[in-house]
Amino acid sequence: MSQWWVYMIRCADGTFYTGISTDVARRFEEHASGSPKSAKYVRGRAPLELIYSKEVGTQSEATIEERRIKRLAKSQKVKLLEVKLSGL
DSSP: OOOEEEEEEEOTTSOEEEEEESOHHHHHHHHHHTOTTSOGGGTTOOSOEEEEEEEEESHHHHHHHHHHHHHSOHHHHHHHHHHHHHTO
16 A cells, blocks of 8 residues: 655645645656646646645545645745654
C-alpha cells in the first residue's frame, strides 16, 4: 500500500497550488515541466517552488487534508508553512 502525501507549490505570481501524490518529487517535476500531466492551474505560472509536503497515509486522508488546506486563507497557509519550518 502506497503512502500518500499532500504538497504545496508556490507559483511565480505568489499563488499557492495544493495537491496530493504518492511521489511528490515526480509530481512536482510534472508540474514544473509543463507536461500534459501537470495541473492546468500551474501552467504558465513558472518558476514553481515546492514549499510544503506532509505524509498523511491513505488517499482518502490525503484528499481530506488537501481540501482542508485549500479552504484556508492565504495568510493561514503562510502560517502553516511557518509552523512547518519552525519545527525543522
